[in-house]
Every structure is written in C-alpha cells, then in structure tokens.
Amino acid sequence: MAFSMGYYGDTAMKKVPGGVGGGYDVPEGVDIRGRYDEEYAKILTKDALMFVAGLQREFRNHVKYAMECRKEAKMGYNSGALPGFDPATKNVRDGYWMCAEVPPAVADRRVEITGPTERKMVINALNSGAKVFMADFEDALSPTWENLMKGQVNLKDAVNGTISFDDKARNRVYKLNDQIAKLFVRPRGWHLPESHIYIDGEPAIGCLVDFGLYFHHNHAAFRKTQGQGFGPFFYLPKMENSREARIWNNVFTRAEKMVGIENGSIRATVLIETLPAAFQMDEILYELRDHSVGLNCGRWDYIFSYVKTFQGHPDRLLPDRVLVGMGQHFMRSYSDLLIRTCHRRGVHAMGGMAAQIPIRDDPEANNAALELVKKDKLREVRAGHDGTWAAHPGLIPAIMEVFTNNMNNSPNLIKTMKREDAANITEEDLLQIPRGVRTLEGLRLNTRVGIQYVAAWLTGTGSVPLYNLMEDAATAEISRVQNWQWLKYGVELDGDGLGVKVNRELFGKVVEEEMMRIEREVGRDKFKKGMYKEACKIFARQCTAPVLDDFLTLNAYNHIVVHHPKGPSKL
Numbered sequence: 001m002a003f004s005m006g007y008y009g010d011t012a013m014k015k016v017p018g019g020v021g022g023g024y025d026v027p028e029g030v031d032i033r034g035r036y037d038e039e040y041a042k043i044l045t046k047d048a049l050m051f052v053a054g055l056q057r058e059f060r061n062h063v064k065y066a067m068e069c070r071k072e073a074k075m076g077y078n079s080g081a082l083p084g085f086d087p088a089t090k091n092v093r094d095g096y097w098m099c100a101e102v103p104p105a106v107a108d109r110r111v112e113i114t115g116p117t118e119r120k121m122v123i124n125a126l127n128s129g130a131k132v133f134m135a136d137f138e139d140a141l142s143p144t145w146e147n148l149m150k151g152q153v154n155l156k157d158a159v160n161g162t163i164s165f166d167d168k169a170r171n172r173v174y175k176l177n178d179q180i181a182k183l184f185v186r187p188r189g190w191h192l193p194e195s196h197i198y199i200d201g202e203p204a205i206g207c208l209v210d211f212g213l214y215f216h217h218n219h220a221a222f223r224k225t226q227g228q229g230f231g232p233f234f235y236l237p238k239m240e241n242s243r244e245a246r247i248w249n250n251v252f253t254r255a256e257k258m259v260g261i262e263n264g265s266i267r268a269t270v271l272i273e274t275l276p277a278a279f280q281m282d283e284i285l286y287e288l289r290d291h292s293v294g295l296n297c298g299r300w301d302y303i304f305s306y307v308k309t310f311q312g313h314p315d316r317l318l319p320d321r322v323l324v325g326m327g328q329h330f331m332r333s334y335s336d337l338l339i340r341t342c343h344r345r346g347v348h349a350m351g352g353m354a355a356q357i358p359i360r361d362d363p364e365a366n367n368a369a370l371e372l373v374k375k376d377k378l379r380e381v382r383a384g385h386d387g388t389w390a391a392h393p394g395l396i397p398a399i400m401e402v403f404t405n406n407m408n409n410s411p412n413l414i415k416t417m418k419r420e421d422a423a424n425i426t427e428e429d430l431l432q433i434p435r436g437v438r439t440l441e442g443l444r445l446n447t448r449v450g451i452q453y454v455a456a457w458l459t460g461t462g463s464v465p466l467y468n469l470m471e472d473a474a475t476a477e478i479s480r481v482q483n484w485q486w487l488k489y490g491v492e493l494d495g496d497g498l499g500v501k502v503n504r505e506l507f508g509k510v511v512e513e514e515m516m517r518i519e520r521e522v523g524r525d526k527f528k529k530g531m532y533k534e535a536c537k538i539f540a541r542q543c544t545a546p547v548l549d550d551f552l553t554l555n556a557y558n559h560i561v562v563h564h565p566k567g568p569s570k571l
C-alpha cells in the first residue's frame with residue numbers, strides 16, 4: 001500500500017527563523033518550535049528527546065501505514081460496506097488465551113476520575129477518593145504547547161509527590177493527601193501530530209511525545225511509589241483496528257527494554273470508542289495481552305464514530321443527540337460484549353462517562369442529575385462492569401456507593417460475572433440503527449454546544465461545563481457530525497411537528513440565532529474577548545463541508561499551534 005511521508009502535512013507550520021532547538025538542548029534531528037521555558041526544559045531534556053525520537057524513528061512508518069489503513073477502511077464504508085468481525089482472526093476470538101494477571105495495585109478500579117492535566121485539577125483528582133485518576137492529554141485537553149508542557153511538569157511533580165498549587169485568590173494551598181488515586185495517563189490518539197516538535201523534518205507523532213516524555217521521566221518513581229513494581233499505567237484512545245494496538249504493544253516493549261524493566265511492567269486499558277474496534281475487542285486484547293488491564297466503553301466517541309463510519313449511509317441517521325444513550329440497542333450490545341470479552345480474558349471491563357455534573361445553584365436539578373448518574377452506574381455494575389468513570393469529584397461518593405453495594409465485597413467482577421449470554425451478540429446487534437426523533441431544538445443545541453466548545457478549545461480549555469453537562473472533544477464531535485449528517489442528507493425534523501427539512505439556509509439561520517443566544521448567555525464582554533466568532537466560522541464550515549473532516553480537533557489544530565519565535569504564546 002502506498003503512503004506518503006506527509007500524513008501530518010495538513011498541520012505543518014511555517015519554518016522557524018533563527019535556527020534549530022528554540023533554546024532547548026536538542027539531539028540530532030530534533031527541532032523544538034514551541035516557546036522556551038525553564039520549566040519545560042526540565043522535561044525536554046536531551047535524553048528525553050532522544051527517547052521520543054527513538055520511538056518516532058522506529059514506529060513512524062507503522063503509524064503512517066495504520067493511518068492509511070484507516071483511510072482504506074473508510075473508503076469501503078463509504079461505498080456501502082459495513083464493519084464486521086474479521087474472518088481472518090476468528091481463531092483469536094475463539095481461541096483459549098488469557099491476558100497477563102491484573103497487577104495488585106489496580107485490582108480495585110471501582111471509580112476512576114478523569115480530567116485534564118491542569119495543576120490544581122491533578123491534585124484534586126488524586127485526592128478525590130477515586131481509585132484511579134486518568135490524567136488526560138486527549139478528549140479533555142486542548143493540545144496547546146503550554147498545556148502539554150505544563151501537563152508533563154504537573155505529572156512529574158505528582159509522581160514525585162512534590163506537586164502543590166498556591167491559589168492566592170482563595171488563600172489556599174493544594175497538596176497531595178496521604179492516600180491518592182492510582183495514576184493512569186491518556187496520550188493523544190494516533191492521528192494527532194505534535195507540531196511544536198519536529199523530528200527529522202516532520203512533526204512528531206503526538207501520542208509518542210505524550211507517552212515518551214511521561215514514561216521517560218516517571219517510570220522509576222511510579223513503579224516504586226504507586227505501581228507496586230508495575231507501571232506506569234495508560235489509557236489508549238480512539239483505535240480502530242488491532243494493528244494499532246500492536247504498535248502500542250511494540251512501543252511498550254521497546255520502552256521497557258530501553259530502560260531495563262521487565263516485559264509487562266507497563267499496563268494499559270484500551271478505550272473501545274470506535275465502531276470498527278467493537279469488532280476487534282479480542283484482537284486488541286490479544287495484541288496487548290502482556291500489557292493489558294482491560295477495555296473501557298468510551299461511549300461518547302463511540303457515538304461519534306457510528307456517524308463517522310456511516311457518513312455515506314443515508315439510511316443510518318441519528319436521532320437527537322440527547323436520545324442516543326446506553327438504552328439504545330447498539331450501545332447496550334457493545335457494553336455487554338465488552339464485559340464478556342474482558343472477563344473471558346481475565347481483565348477489567350470499565351464503564352463509561354455519565355455526562356451529568358453537579359449543579360451548584362439548583363438543588364432540585366442537582367438531585368435529578370445525581371439520580372441519572374446513579375441509575376447509569378447501577379446499570380453498569382449490574383451488567384458486570386468492574387468500575388466506571390466520574391467527570392467530577394462531587395459525584396464520587398454516590399458512584400462509589402453504587403458499585404460497592406453491588407460487588408459483594410470483591411475488588412472487581414472479573415471472575416464472577418462471565419456474561420456468557422453476550423457470546424451471542426451479532427453484527428446486527430452492534431450496528432442496529434438508533435431509534436428516536438429529530439428536532440429543531442436538537443439542531444440548535446448541537447450548534448450552541450459545538451460553537452462554545454470550539455471557542456473554549458481555541459483558548460486552551462478542553463473540557464467545559466455547558467448546560468449542566470460535561471462537554472469535551474468527544475461530545476462536541478457528536479454535535480458536529482450530527483449536524484453534518486443532517487445537512488448532508490437534508491433530514492426532516494420529525495420530532496416537533498414542524499416537518500422542516502435541514503438545509504444550508506435553515507442552518508445559517510440557526511447559527512446566527514444561536515450566536516445571539518450565546519452572546520446573551522455569556523455576556524457581551526466575554527463574547528467580545530472570547531473566540532466565539534472564530535469558533536463559529538470553524539464549526540459552521542465543518543458542519544457544511546462537502547466531505548466530513550475526520551476529526552474536529554485535527555482540523556482546528558492549526559489555530560492553536562504557535563511557533564517560537566514567530567509569535568509569543570497567547571495562552
């Protein structure tokens with residue numbers, strides 16, 4: 001298969017005037033184009049950069065090939081093919097094999113809190129009472145240079161136990177408690193470049209930068225203080241095929257060899273959050289069997305992926321976003337199959353994120369939101385999930401109670417909830433079209449949320465509270481692709497009795513009105529100072545593009561790349 005060197009070419013930035021390295025002491029072939037900062041230089045050491053460059057050089061062609069395979073699969077789906085189980089790997093699905101034993105340090109993962117790698121949030125998350133904190137370079141983080149580098153500084157300080165944060169405005173100093181959550185780190189997906197670091201003349205692969213820097217600086221301390229001899233631990237996002245898991249497995253093996261630790265020290269949970277990956281759960285676990293600690297239902301990206309995979313299928317249109325929940329047959333089937341697959345192979349089957357967050361100023365609405373979260377978590381634990389995600393520390397006690405009360409005093413359900421009934425789940429179950437109506441309010445909400453999310457992302461914030469829900473890159477993607485799908489196929493809004501068809505004229509009007517509403521809601525001053533107009537342009541273009549952009553964040557990435565010394569960072 002032919003592939004070009006320029007998969008990341010779309011986001012390649014202007015050349016840096018004034019030489020290579022940008023003030024950092026770099027090894028041969030590495031060029032840092034992000035702002036210099038003394039703190040960042042402690043992360044971007046020559047040794048660490050050599051480690052990252054080594055990974056990039058060994059794996060770049062494998063990654064490019066995997067991205068080409070994604071394109072080829074997309075062409076197939078666009079010509080009418082459906083994702084399905086691969087006959088070539090039937091022996092892997094049917095065969096008897098197990099993943100390596102779960103490390104004792106992470107046997108109990110009842111509640112995992114997630115959040116961006118922002119300093120105060122890292123401390124709050126580690127102190128939150130959750131069993132695990134997933135520090136996120138992905139859905140919850142806008143990958144600006146400053147966020148990524150500060151994130152690495154924060155994680156290093158956290159692993160060393162020295163992290164603190166002085167909130168002068170509140171006269172409060174944040175420090176770690178004695179008991180903290182176990183740290184997992186989620187690097188970016190394979191598709192995202194890191195355009196502030198060039199290796200051999202091309203942008204680095206974003207996730208290898210995230211993984212490489214974190215691993216290089218923290219593996220020893222982590223294994224000693226947190227992992228009981230294992231670790232570091234990772235979450236791996238947005239994979240579409242087991243060949244991508246094989247690359248991660250090889251990255252882990254190489255990293256372990258390079259620093260002289262045992263094979264199988266590093267452990268990772270893979271998010272099953274693309275539709276094609278739902279047919280590859282066994283294959284993904286098999287590739288990572290020495291390095292696996294399970295799979296997770298990344299439900300929001302999964303919904304996004306359903307629309308993306310079926311972008312060429314006008315018979316598979318989504319109802320309003322709010323109606324696509326875990327009650328839909330295709331979602332329940334995927335969660336059940338994930339539990340059965342993980343438990344059969346001896347690892348955790350993690351549940352997903354409920355989008356509700358605490359509502360401070362309305363006790364009644366707050367109770368209602370909490371009840372929805374509890375209901376969702378009860379469904380998960382009864383189905384056999386070993387643990388689940390919380391977006392906010394305020395939700396942890398309630399979620400912990402639901403899981404604890406339904407787990408018979410054991411740290412997980414791996415051995416007790418086999419879910420053999422899910423062995424009969426079929427391709428049709430996993431693909432069943434979601435049911436429900438489409439409304440003008442659905443179109444409006446997608447637009448309002450999408451624009452506000454992109455505006456936040458452009459200014460360096462990757463997860464935001466909007467209309468009492470958590471919004472991040474995955475949930476915003478649903479808004480974008482749903483609008484695109486409805487526009488592309490001129491769907492009728494059948495749920496509000498209006499019988500209106502979605503077209504560019506209607507969408508233009510909706511955008512205009514929703515922008516006025518956003519301005520009213522956030523206030524004129526914030527609206528003027530923010531990036532709402534830029535966000536509106538980006539979001540509207542993406543929704544009306546003749547060909548669907550693969551990722552909102554990939555398309556918008558150019559807007560947050562700032563090359564040194566061309567321009568000082570705005571963040």
Ligand SMILES: CC(=O)SCCNC(=O)CCNC(=O)[C@H](O)C(C)(C)COP(=O)(O)OP(=O)(O)OC[C@H]1O[C@@H](n2cnc3c(N)ncnc32)[C@H](O)[C@@H]1OP(=O)(O)O
Pocket residue numbers: 113114115116120121122124125136139140300301353357358390391392393463464465469470471472474475
């Ligand atoms: C689809 C997916 O990929 S899900 C995973 C990725 N998404 C995420 O991780 C989202 C994580 N959650 C968040 O980012 C936040 O909770 C938001 C943006 C949704 C809401 O944020 P806010 O409105 O600022 O929360 P709020 O004001 O209620 O915060 C109260 C306190 O809780 C802390 N807090 C809130 N969420 C978190 C979190 N996830 N981790 C750690 N601390 C948190 C705040 O830092 C704040 O601390 P303080 O009282 O010491 O100042």
Ligand SMILES: O=CC(=O)O
Pocket residue numbers: 139271273297298299300301302352353474
């Ligand atoms: O990453 C999680 C998701 O739901 O997407």
Ligand SMILES: [Mg+2]
Pocket residue numbers: 139237271273298300301474
């Ligand atoms: Mg996701």
